[in-house]
Amino acid sequence: MGRTYLVTGGAGFIGSNFVLTLLSQRPDAKVINLDKLTYAGNLRNLERVMEDPRHVFIKGDICDRELLDGIFRDHDPDFVVNFAAESHVDRSISDPSVFVRTNVLGTGCLLDTSKAAWQQGDSWREGKKYLQVSTDEVYGSLGAEGFFTEETPLDPHSPYSASKAAADLLVKAYHDTYGMPVNITRCSNNYGPYQFPEKLIPLIINNCRNLRELPVYGDGMQIRDWLYVEDHCRAILMVLDRGVPGQVYNIGGHNERTNIFIVKAIISHLRELGFEEVSEGLIRHVADRKGHDRRYGIDPAKIGRELGWQPETMFEQGIIKTIDWYLSNDAWLDEVVSGDYQSYYQRQYGGRG
Ligand code: NAD
Ligand code: TYD
Numbered sequence: 001m002g003r004t005y006l007v008t009g010g011a012g013f014i015g016s017n018f019v020l021t022l023l024s025q026r027p028d029a030k031v032i033n034l035d036k037l038t039y040a041g042n043l044r045n046l047e048r049v050m051e052d053p054r055h056v057f058i059k060g061d062i063c064d065r066e067l068l069d070g071i072f073r074d075h076d077p078d079f080v081v082n083f084a085a086e087s088h089v090d091r092s093i094s095d096p097s098v099f100v101r102t103n104v105l106g107t108g109c110l111l112d113t114s115k116a117a118w119q120q121g122d123s124w125r126e127g128k129k130y131l132q133v134s135t136d137e138v139y140g141s142l143g144a145e146g147f148f149t150e151e152t153p154l155d156p157h158s159p160y161s162a163s164k165a166a167a168d169l170l171v172k173a174y175h176d177t178y179g180m181p182v183n184i185t186r187c188s189n190n191y192g193p194y195q196f197p198e199k200l201i202p203l204i205i206n207n208c209r210n211l212r213e214l215p216v217y218g219d220g221m222q223i224r225d226w227l228y229v230e231d232h233c234r235a236i237l238m239v240l241d242r243g244v245p246g247q248v249y250n251i252g253g254h255n256e257r258t259n260i261f262i263v264k265a266i267i268s269h270l271r272e273l274g275f276e277e278v279s280e281g282l283i284r285h286v287a288d289r290k291g292h293d294r295r296y297g298i299d300p301a302k303i304g305r306e307l308g309w310q311p312e313t314m315f316e317q318g319i320i321k322t323i324d325w326y327l328s329n330d331a332w333l334d335e336v337v338s339g340d341y342q343s344y345y346q347r348q349y350g351g352r353g
Contacts, residue, residue: 002028003127006077008062008110009084011035013195014133014229016045018083021233023049030054032075034068036061036102039340040087044332045194062106068113079240080114080130082107088198089137089160090348093290096159103163104170107132111174119178130182131240132171136225136252136296137161138186147299148186150248157291168248175246183243185236187251188298191318192229193325197337198344200224200259201319204266205326206333208278214267215349218288220260223295227253228313228321238307252298253311262319269323286349 005022009015010033019031031049035041037059049055056075060067062084071077084106086092086099111130118128139148140155154169156162174180197206207214235251243249257265263283270278303309313321326333 002026002030003078004030004032004075005079005081006032006034006071006075007081007083008034009041009082011037011041011043011045011057012083012087013040013045013192014190014232015083016042016194017192017229018081018233018236019046019055020048021230022237023052023054025237030075031056032071032077033057034060034062034071035084038086039344040196042194042336044335063101063109065109065113068109069116072113072117076117078127078129080110081133081236081240082110082131083133085164086160089158090198090289091344092158092160092163094347096163099159099163103160104166107167108170111170111180115174115178115180118180122179124179124181128181129240129245130171130174130180131236131243132168132182132184133236134168134184134186135161135164136186136188136250136298137293138165138168139296141293142295142297144295147297148250149299150186150250150302157293181245183239183245184248185239185251186248186298187232187235188225188227188253188296190229190232191226192322193329194332195229197333198348200262201266201322202326202333204263205270205323206337208266208270208275208282209327209330209333211277211282213284214263214282215284215286216260216263217286217292220263220285221258222292223256223258223297224262225252225254225256225297226262226315226318227251227255227311228315228318231311231313234312235303235309238309239303242307244306249303249307250298250300251303251309252300254298254300255311255315256295256297257315265319266323269320273327
C-alpha cells in the first residue's frame with residue numbers, strides 16, 4: 001500500500017530533489033509538501049510535479065501548530081521528513097534569531113504534532129516514523145586526521161550548526177522519553193541542481209558566468225566532504241524504510257576537497273566548455289568567515305554496513321553534471337538571483353566584482 005510522506009522544506013534544494021526522487025521511484029507514494037517559501041524555497045524546482053495528483057503543496061510554516069494539526073487530520077502522514085530549515089552559515093552569523101525559530105522551535109512543533117497524532121497510550125501507531133535531516137556540522141571541526149562517526153560528541157560552532165544540534169537533541173529526547181520512532185541523518189555538504197547560489201558551488205558557477213570575482217574565504221584550504229544530492233536522497237529513503245528507530249546515520253561519500261580545489265575545478269571545466277575569459281585571475285581571497293570550521297569528513301561505514309547504501313555519483317562526474325545543469329537552466333539562476341539575492345550579496349561581499 002502507498003505511504004504518505006509529509007515533507008517539510010520540500011521547495012528548497014535538497015527537499016525538492018527528494019520530492020522528485022521519491023515520486024519518480026515510488027509510483028504509489030503521496031507527498032504533502034509543506035514549505036514557507038522563504039528566499040530559499042522555489043516552486044520552480046517542483047514544476048515537474050506541480051500537476052501530479054500525488055503531490056500536494058501547502059505554503060506554510062513548521063512553527064504553525066494549528067496548520068500542522070490540520071495537515072495531520074486531513075492527510076494522516078506515515079512519515080515526517082523534516083528538511084525545513086534556515087541553512088546558510090553566513091546568514092546565521094549575521095542574524096541567528098530566525099535560525100533558532102525555524103530550526104529549533106519549528107522542529108519542536110513538528111515533533112509535538114507528530115506525537116499527538118501517532119501516540120496511543122504507551123505505544124505508537126504502526127508504521128509511523130519521524131526523520132530529522134541533520135548535518136555533519138553538528139560535530140564541529142576536524143583536525144588533519146580522523147572522521148566524524150555517529151559517536152563523535154556534538155560540538156557545533158556556528159549559530160546554524162548550534163541550532164541544528166539543538167534540534168537533534170530534541171528529536172533524541174522524544175525517542176528516549178516517549179519511545180517515539182525517529183531517525184536522524186547527518187549528511188556532509190551536498191551539491192547538485194537547484195542549490196541556491198549563496199552556497200559555494202553554485203555561487204562560483206554563477207559568478208564565473210557573469211565574470212564576477214570569485215570570493216574565497218581566508219586561505220581557501222578549508223575542507224568539505226561533498227556528496228551529490230541524489231545520493232543523499234537515496235540514503236534518506238533507505239533510512240525511512242529500514243533505519244532502526246532511535247538511530248543516527250551519517251551520510252557521506254569520502255570526497256574531501258579544499259575550497260580552492262573546488263573553485264579551480266569549476267574554472268577548469270568552464271574553460272573546457274569554451275568560457276575563455278573565466279580564469280584563476282578572478283579568484284579573490286577575502287576575509288575569513290568568523291569561527292570557520294576547518295575540516296569536515298564523514299565516516300559513512302554504519303549506513304553502508306547496516307543499510308547497504310553507497311554513493312553512486314563520483315565527484316568528477318557530479319561536478320560536471322552540476323555545472324552543465326546550471327548553464328542549461330540560466331533562466332532559473334537569473335530568477336533566483338534577482339531581488340533579495342542582490343541585497344544579500346551586497347551585504348555579504350560589499351558589492352565586489
Ligand atoms: P535550503 O535552504 O535550500 O531549503 C530550506 C527550505 O526550507 C526552503 O524551501 C525554505 O523555504 C524552507 N523553510 C525555511 N523555513 C521554513 C519554515 N519555518 N517552515 C517551512 N519551511 C521553511 O536548504 P537545503 O540545503 O535544501 O537543506 C535542507 C536540509 O538539509 C536542512 O535541514 C539542512 O540543515 C540539511 N542539510 C543541508 C546540507 C547541504 O549541504 N545543503 C547538508 C546536510 C544537511
Ligand atoms: P557553504 O557552501 O556556505 O557550506 P558550509 O559553510 O555549510 O560548509 O561553504 C562551503 C565552504 O566554502 C566553506 O568552507 C565556506 C567556503 N566559502 C567561500 O570560501 N566563499 C564563499 O563565497 C562561500 C559562500 C563559501
